[in-house]
Every structure is written in C-alpha cells, then in structure tokens.
Amino acid sequence: MIEDKEFAPDYPRNDKGWVVFGRDVELRRELFHEDAFLHPAKANLHMVREMAKYISKPGDSVLDPFGGTGSQLISALDGRRVVLIELEPYFLDVINKTLEQWREDKREMADVFVYQGDCRQVMKDLPYLVDAAIFSPPYANTMASTGIRATGGDEDSGTGRYKTEEYTRSALNLGQLNPFLYTQASDRVYERLSNRLVLGGLVCVITKDRIEGPRRIHLSEPVIQRAQRHGLRLVEWLKHEPPGTIAKASAAIALKKHGRVVDVVLDEDLLIFQKEK
Numbered sequence: 001m002i003e004d005k006e007f008a009p010d011y012p013r014n015d016k017g018w019v020v021f022g023r024d025v026e027l028r029r030e031l032f033h034e035d036a037f038l039h040p041a042k043a044n045l046h047m048v049r050e051m052a053k054y055i056s057k058p059g060d061s062v063l064d065p066f067g068g069t070g071s072q073l074i075s076a077l078d079g080r081r082v083v084l085i086e087l088e089p090y091f092l093d094v095i096n097k098t099l100e101q102w103r104e105d106k107r108e109m110a111d112v113f114v115y116q117g118d119c120r121q122v123m124k125d126l127p128y129l130v131d132a133a134i135f136s137p138p139y140a141n142t143m144a145s146t147g148i149r150a151t152g153g154d155e156d157s158g159t160g161r162y163k164t165e166e167y168t169r170s171a172l173n174l175g176q177l178n179p180f181l182y183t184q185a186s187d188r189v190y191e192r193l194s195n196r197l198v199l200g201g202l203v204c205v206i207t208k209d210r211i212e213g214p215r216r217i218h219l220s221e222p223v224i225q226r227a228q229r230h231g232l233r234l235v236e237w238l239k240h241e242p243p244g245t246i247a248k249a250s251a252a253i254a255l256k257k258h259g260r261v262v263d264v265v266l267d268e269d270l271l272i273f274q275k276e277k
Contacts, residue, residue, distance in 0.1 A: 002202070002272070007238055008050040018267055019240040021046040031077075033097035036069035043071045043136055043206060044242055047270075051134050052080055055202035055272060059110075060131035065119035065193065070095035072134060076109040083130055084112070085119040087173055092116050120185065123192040131198055136206035137186065138175035139219065187226055194230040194275060203232055203273045209265045220269045232273035239267045 008019045024045040028036060036042070048071050052062050058079030064072040067086035073095070076082045086092045095114055102109060115122045174185050197203065205227065207220045224234050 002054060002236065005054055007054045007270075008047075008240075011046070011050070014241055016239070016267075019047075019050075019238070021050075021240060021243065023243045031074065031098070031102075032069065033094055033101055035094045035097060038069075038094070041136070042069060044240075045071055045074055047206075047240055047242075048072055048134060049074050049078065051204050051270065052132070053078065055134070055204055056080055056132040061128075063130040063133040063193075063196070064135045065123060065133065065189065066135050066137060067091070067095060067114070070098055070114075073098060073112065076112050077107065079110050081111045082113070083115075083126075085115045085117065085122045087116070087118055089116065120188045120192055123189075123196050126196050129198045129201075130196055131201050133193060133197065133201075133203045134206070135204075136208075137189070137223070138173065139182075139210075183222075187229070190226045190230045190232065194227075194232055197232075197275045199275055199277045201275045202235075203227070203275075205271045205273070207269045207271060208267075209269075211265060216265065220271055223271060227271075227273050231276045233276055234271060235274045236272040238270040238272070240270060241267055 008021070012020050014020050021044050027045050028042075031045075052072070052075040056062050056075075059081070061081040061083055062072060062075050063083040063085075065085045067084035069091055070084055070086075072082055072084060084095060086095060092114070099112060099114070115126075174182055174189075177185055193203065205223050207223055209219050210217050220237075228234065
C-alpha cells in the first residue's frame with residue numbers, strides 16, 4: 001500500500017479481492033463530449049479517477065502518453081494538472097471538444113496540456129518533468145488480436161458505436177506494429193517516460209490479458225520487464241473487474257453473428273511502479 005493509502009476505499013471488492021467499479025456511462029455522458037463514446041478502448045472513469053487520487057496529490061501533474069478520448073481529464077477536476085499526448089487527430093479533436101465544453105460550462109479545473117504526436121517523440125521533447133503517469137498501452141496487432149475490427153464502425157454492441165477506423169489510423173501507432181517492432185517501440189516508450197518522471201514518481205500501467213485459443217496470454221509480465229529495465233520498480237499489483245469491456249462486446253458479436261463461443265478475460269491488472277530514487 002502506498003503511503004498508508006487505500007486504493008478506491010469507497011468501492012466494493014468481489015470475492016477475489018478485486019475492486020469492482022460500476023459502469024461509467026452516466027458520468028462520461030455528464031462530463032465528456034458525446035464523441036468520446038466512439039473510442040473502442042476507453043478506460044473506466046471511476047478507476048482512472050481513483051488511481052490518480054491514489055498515486056498523486058492535488059497540484060501534481062499526471063501524464064497519459066496514450067490520451068485516447070482524454071479519460072484522464074477527469075483528474076483535472078480533482079486538482080491535478082493533466083498532460084495528454086494523443087497521436088490520432090480524430091481523438092485529439094474529441095479531447096479538445098470536451099475541454100471547450102468544460103470552459104463553456106465554467107467548470108473549475110487545474111491546468112491541462114494537450115500534445116499531438118507520437119508519445120515517444122513528445123516525451124523526449126517535453127520541457128518539464130511530471131509527478132505521475134496513468135495509461136493503458138496499445139498492444140501489438142491491436143485490431144487483429146482483440147477483435148475490435150469485428151465490431152464494425154457502426155456496430156451497436158452495448159458499449160457504444162465505435163470509430164474503429166480512427167483508432168489506429170497512423171502508421172506510427174504502436175497498435176499497427178508486429179510483435180518484433182512493437183517490442184522495440186514499447187521499450188522506447190518506457191525509457192522516455194522514465195526520463196520525464198520525477199524521482200520517486202509513480203506510474204500505473206493498465207493491462208489486460210487476452211485469450212488465444214486455449215491459452216491465456218499474460219501481458220503484464222512483459223510490461224513489468226520493460227518498465228524495470230528503465231528504472232521503474234514494481235511496488236504494487238492490483239486488480240479490478242470492469243463492468244463492460246470491448247472483449248465482452250467482441251465475444252457477444254462472435255456468438256450472435258457466427259455462433260462461436262469466445263472466452264474472455266474479466267479482470268484488468270493495475271501495475272504500479274515507482275521511479276527509483
């Protein structure tokens with residue numbers, strides 16, 4: 001436990017001890033631009049909010065190098081300075097729409113810095129250090145390995161109508177890379193993240209295993225290895241149970257359209273690292 005703090009103290013645990021967060025649809029609808037629902041791999045807002053409270057304090061800066069639709073923006077409402085990097089122009093526009101909406105509503109929030117580009121380059125050139133980071137990295141061959149493409153651009157799966165064609169449009173997107181190139185690119189991400197983190201700063205990496213045939217592919221282990229190569233020591237390994245995921249949606253579509261039962265992973269790992277002092 002970090003500094004005698006408890007993660008998500010107001011949320012229940014299941015019989016395995018995993019934190020159980022409720023659906024965030026209403027909260028996202030209240031706070032975010034409607035286009036934020038078009039992203040196929042959104043982090044649970046309750047989880048993101050609680051994690052920022054757990055590994056940072058008001059006034060700290062929290063980085064998300066894979067900004068997506070800007071779920072981490074919610075931490076700006078809790079007094080954290082938020083730094084977002086997003087490669088895909090479509091979702092960068094969604095982030096800015098939400099910020100414009102908040103300014104019009106005169107919501108009180110801390111400073112927000114939004115950068116467009118490849119996070120490897122942006123972090124290298126970032127002119128300041130950050131206190132913490134929270135992110136879910138893309139995976140190699142994302143579209144093929146997760147089944148996201150199968151949902152289609154207009155498929156109503158119960159978790160939103162996904163703008164999948166915008167999810168990995170850029171050739172620089174890590175989700176476009178084969179496993180060999182992905183490994184090299186990911187290594188650079190953790191190297192540059194570590195360089196931009198204050199000594200003692202905390203990082204939460206959100207990972208989710210996947211099923212390939214009869215095997216469960218454990219994705220947290222390579223993340224731990226990469227992070228520790230660059231001075232980020234694993235200090236805590238938490239789990240939570242998302243109420244609804246793209247994996248569940250893909251499985252439902254596979255059953256409905258193809259009559260095929262697909263096993264899915266129900267838990268997500270929350271890996272917390274600290275930059276060695």
